[in-house]
Amino acid sequence: MASTPAPRTLYQKIFDAHVVEQRDDGTALLYIDRHLVHEVTSPQAFDGLAAAGRKVRRPDLTLAVPDHNIPTTARADAQGNRLAVADPQSAAQLDALRRNAPLFGIELIDDLAAEQGIVHVVGPEQGFTLPGTTVVCGDSHTASHGALGALGFGIGTSEVEHVLATQTLLLKRSKSLEVRVDGELGPGVTPKDVALAIVAKLTAAGGAGYVAEYTGSVFRDMSIEGRLTVCNMSIEAGARAGLVAPDDKTFAYLQGKPRSPKGADWDRAVAYWRTLASDPRAVYDKVVTIDAATIAPLVTWGTSPDDVVAITGIVPDPAALDDPARRAAAEKSLAYMGLTAGQRMQDVTVDRIFIGSCTNSRIEDLRAAAAVARGRHVAAGVKQALVVPGSGLVKRQAEAEGLDRIFLDAGFEWREPGCSMCLAMNPDKVPAGERCASTSNRNFVGRQGPGSRTHLLSPAMAAAAAVTGRLTDVREFA
Amino acid sequence: MRAIDIIAGKAYPLGRPNIDTDVIIPAHHLKTITREGLGQFAFETLRAEPGNVFDDPAYAGAPILIAGDNYGCGSSREHAAWAMADMGLQAVIAPSFSDIHAGNAFKNGILTVVLPQDQVDRLLAVAKDQPITIDLENQTVTTPYQDRFRFEIDPFRKDCLLRGLDEIGITMAMDDAIATHEAKMHAETPWIEGAARAA
Ligand code: SF4
Numbered sequence: 001m002a003s004t005p006a007p008r009t010l011y012q013k014i015f016d017a018h019v020v021e022q023r024d025d026g027t028a029l030l031y032i033d034r035h036l037v038h039e040v041t042s043p044q045a046f047d048g049l050a051a052a053g054r055k056v057r058r059p060d061l062t063l064a065v066p067d068h069n070i071p072t073t074a075r076a077d078a079q080g081n082r083l084a085v086a087d088p089q090s091a092a093q094l095d096a097l098r099r100n101a102p103l104f105g106i107e108l109i110d111d112l113a114a115e116q117g118i119v120h121v122v123g124p125e126q127g128f129t130l131p132g133t134t135v136v137c138g139d140s141h142t143a144s145h146g147a148l149g150a151l152g153f154g155i156g157t158s159e160v161e162h163v164l165a166t167q168t169l170l171l172k173r174s175k176s177l178e179v180r181v182d183g184e185l186g187p188g189v190t191p192k193d194v195a196l197a198i199v200a201k202l203t204a205a206g207g208a209g210y211v212a213e214y215t216g217s218v219f220r221d222m223s224i225e226g227r228l229t230v231c232n233m234s235i236e237a238g239a240r241a242g243l244v245a246p247d248d249k250t251f252a253y254l255q256g257k258p259r260s261p262k263g264a265d266w267d268r269a270v271a272y273w274r275t276l277a278s279d280p281r282a283v284y285d286k287v288v289t290i291d292a293a294t295i296a297p298l299v300t301w302g303t304s305p306d307d308v309v310a311i312t313g314i315v316p317d318p319a320a321l322d323d324p325a326r327r328a329a330a331e332k333s334l335a336y337m338g339l340t341a342g343q344r345m346q347d348v349t350v351d352r353i354f355i356g357s358c359t360n361s362r363i364e365d366l367r368a369a370a371a372v373a374r375g376r377h378v379a380a381g382v383k384q385a386l387v388v389p390g391s392g393l394v395k396r397q398a399e400a401e402g403l404d405r406i407f408l409d410a411g412f413e414w415r416e417p418g419c420s421m422c423l424a425m426n427p428d429k430v431p432a433g434e435r436c437a438s439t440s441n442r443n444f445v446g447r448q449g450p451g452s453r454t455h456l457l458s459p460a461m462a463a464a465a466a467v468t469g470r471l472t473d474v475r476e477f478a
Numbered sequence: 479m480r481a482i483d484i485i486a487g488k489a490y491p492l493g494r495p496n497i498d499t500d501v502i503i504p505a506h507h508l509k510t511i512t513r514e515g516l517g518q519f520a521f522e523t524l525r526a527e528p529g530n531v532f533d534d535p536a537y538a539g540a541p542i543l544i545a546g547d548n549y550g551c552g553s554s555r556e557h558a559a560w561a562m563a564d565m566g567l568q569a570v571i572a573p574s575f576s577d578i579h580a581g582n583a584f585k586n587g588i589l590t591v592v593l594p595q596d597q598v599d600r601l602l603a604v605a606k607d608q609p610i611t612i613d614l615e616n617q618t619v620t621t622p623y624q625d626r627f628r629f630e631i632d633p634f635r636k637d638c639l640l641r642g643l644d645e646i647g648i649t650m651a652m653d654d655a656i657a658t659h660e661a662k663m664h665a666e667t668p669w670i671e672g673a674a675r676a677a
Contacts, residue, residue: 020659021652025634029649031659033670043511044560054646057656061674089509096511107675133670157556158585158645166649168656261669269669425509 007279009176010245011211014151014276018134020168030171032163033133034150036119037064037106039097040425041138045161046100057167059105063128066094066111067118068425072388072415075111082112090426104164115258117391117417120144120358124228125391127257131246131273136163141358141441142241143234147227148254149246149276151211154235174240175285177210181218183292188475190368191226192360192439192458194218195233196298200308201290207239210286213278214244218292224253225364232359233441236305245277297474299345300443300456302333307443309345311461311473317341336445337453338433345471348455351434353378353385353412353466354448355459357422360439361390363397365459370403372463372477378411379469385412386428388420412466424449437465479587481642485568485612488540489605490531492524493598495546499579502550502558513586516557517564542610544601545572549590550579559586569612571619573598584635585645591619597627614640 008016020029035058042064049056056062069090076082085091094111101108109115115122120141123129131149136142138160145152155169163169179198198214212234219227227244234242244250251270254260261269296310307330309316318330318341334341339348355361355369366389378385387407389395395417398404404414421428422440424447430436432451439462440447443454455471464472507519524530531537543562549572550558559582562570569589580590591612593601597619601610604621611620614636619627638648649656663670 018659021655029652029655031656031663033663034674040509044513044556047512052644052646054650060671063674092511093509128674130670130673132667156554156582158582162646162649165646166656167660168649170645170649259673259675261673265669265672269667272667 007282009278009282009284010149010213010243010276011151011176014132014134015173027170027172029168030134032136032167032169033061034128034135035062035163036123036137037062038068038119038139039066039093040068041157041160043093043096044157045164046104048161049164054165056104056106056164061167062106064097064101064106064108065116065119065122066097068419068423069093070111070418071427072418072420075416114392114396117394118358118361118419120232121361121390121394124148125393127254127260130260131250132276136169140235141232144228144232144358146231146241146243147224148250149243149273151241153241174211175209177207177212177239178284178287179212179214180216180287180289181292182216185218185292185295187478188297189295190458190460191222191229193295193298195230196308196456197290197295199233199237199306201288202237204236204304204306205238207234207237210239212239212242214242219244223364224249225362228362229359236441246273297458297461299461299471301337301339301345302330303336303443303445305441305443305456307333311345311471313345315339315341315343315345346473347470349381349470350437350465351383352430352436353382353462354421354436354438354440355462356386356388356420357440358390359441360459361388361394363394365439366398366403369459369463370406372460372467372474373410373412374406376410376467378466381469382466385466386415386421387412388415389417391417421448423447437462437471479642479644482568482589482614482639485541485589487542487609488537489542489544489610490537490540491602491605492531492543492545493602496548496551497545498552499550499555499558500552503561508555508557513560514564516561520561520565539566541566541568542612543567543570544598544605545570547573548576550576554578556582559583559588562588571598571601589614589639591629593619593627593629600625
């Protein structure tokens with residue numbers, strides 16, 4: 001009897017196509033097609049290469065962009081000269097990247113280039129990220145790139161050095177997880193809410209050991225930018241990578257991007273990309289389903305990204321938790337967040353607004369926020385409302401559409417691209433005890449600055465919070 | 479990387495469980511651009527405690543650390559291993575390690591030795607005034623009092639440490655296999671190379 005090949009998932013197909021050598025202990029040496037490098041996790045890797053007299057194996061498959069440390073205020077004076085970065089350690093990391101990239105033959109999109117931005121925004125936008133490729137970066141949100149059907153995952157500094165030197169990585173196969181969301185999303189429910197609903201359903205550790213694939217009508221209908229938001233937060237559910245099968249939307253998004261294939265290469269690539277989707281009878285190790293109709297506009301209340309509640313809901317009561325460890329954790333969270341059980345989420349007032357980060361800083365995110373901000377004004381109690389485009393190209397596009405005027409007229413600040421207030425490594429920080437409505441992806445203790453309090457939500461909800469000065473159901477603005 | 483065979487000398491008898499990577503190297507030292515120089519900040523919070531083992535002249539320059547359960551838990555920061563290497567540690571003995579930290583330690587040439595709690599307790603007592611010897615080849619930890627504890631280690635890691643090979647060097651030796659994959663990529667999926675740089 002002729003044996004037919006076993007049906008495979010998208011993840012298995014990409015993994016199989018990149019195995020350089022399979023080892024007996026279950027690990028494989030995997031070829032890496034795309035390596036994004038930023039200033040924080042690369043200096044020691046370059047240092048290690050130099051010390052060992054090693055070169056970068058494939059500088060042509062490597063792209064460097066500064067994003068984490070870079071200030072989001074003006075970067076050049078009127079004559080176009082670069083302004084100094086005040087924090088000496090940030091400046092040293094940025095200088096190191098500026099020195100190392102040319103030294104090792106790597107292309108650098110530096111601070112003053114129009115294409116500069118957050119690595120995970122730049123990769124897709126440049127067509128550097130392609131379906132069926134393996135993409136790594138010394139940053140855990142590399143999962144974002146799965147939105148284009150690429151296997152993207154974060155790596156540590158030693159692994160950055162390993163990829164630079166060998167263009168490969170030693171890896172164990174992950175288990176496969178299908179996250180299926182079918183049905184119609186309700187009014188005011190955005191990809192960010194879908195992402196938060198998934199993290200809540202899986203819990204922050206539920207995806208550990210898995211690579212997630214997002215399936216179902218909601219993702220089929222979702223834009224590439226929306227898929228980027230969902231895949232971005234795979235790591236918040238513990239999954240190292242998240243994928244959406246490439247389809248006509250993916251190809252339309254990529255066609256004509258600066259680095260996407262051209263001419264005959266393009267046709268050949270698309271034909272190959274069409275073979276990547278999971279086979280109909282492929283078996284996942286775990287399946288989770290969510291009914292789209294059950295997802296409300298969401299917001300986090302605690303210090304873990306799975307501490308999620310509907311905006312119309314209340315702060316949960318730790319006493320209701322049976323597990324003493326979880327109860328203690330919830331109590332600690334509430335104390336840190338300055339919230340009391342039973343309090344209505346919509347009564348929570350905010351000090352700062354952050355619209356940005358690799359989760360929600362693309363043009364569709366800015367349009368959604370601007371639609372709420374248009375003709376309104378940031379509330380008196382709000383100390384700062386930041387809008388930080390994910391890249392210079394997003395910024396330029398937004399300005400062409402007049403979104404910057406809408407934000408500025410409404411009292412928001414309009415900044416240069418970068419990670420900004422997502423992580424307190426640059427001057428944009430939330431002071432201790434202050435509360436921020438943020439479109440980023442992590443609400444950990446101290447994430448936006450020591451003592452900062454973070455509520456994760458969608459761009460539209462962040463804009464609504466800016467206007468009212470409290471967490472607000474965006475559907476009131478419909 | 480330096481080859482490891484016998485590590486013999488004093489050992490810091492720390493013994494505490496759940497030493498996380500924040501304790502090994504606090505977050506405010508992470509914005510460095512080299513691996514060197516972090517040793518002076520290692521265990522900063524513990525060093526603030528009077529009578530701590532790290533500042534006790536009896537153990538100055540010890541190549542071994544003896545710790546409690548779950549050593550290296552918490553953040554995956556590799557700076558922890560850099561700081562340990564920079565302060566001169568070549569081995570850590572504990573009842574268990576965080577997986578990620580053990581991997582980081584290995585990548586930086588630090589041997590992690592897992593022994594049962596009772597044997598670790600015995601070593602903690604001995605280390606107060608006597609040296610400890612770790613023999614990687616024979617996978618034993620011995621003391622001047624005839625204690626002899628055998629430990630397990632992944633054969634691949636053992637081989638790398640004994641020969642002073644780092645993971646990158648080993649992968650680079652597989653150049654043929656990597657070049658074969660690249661030739662296949664060039665022939666079958668040429669757009670992967672062709673497209674990476676903007677036209
Ligand atoms: S925006 Fe935030 S999560 Fe994204 S890469 Fe930057 S720091 Fe990381």
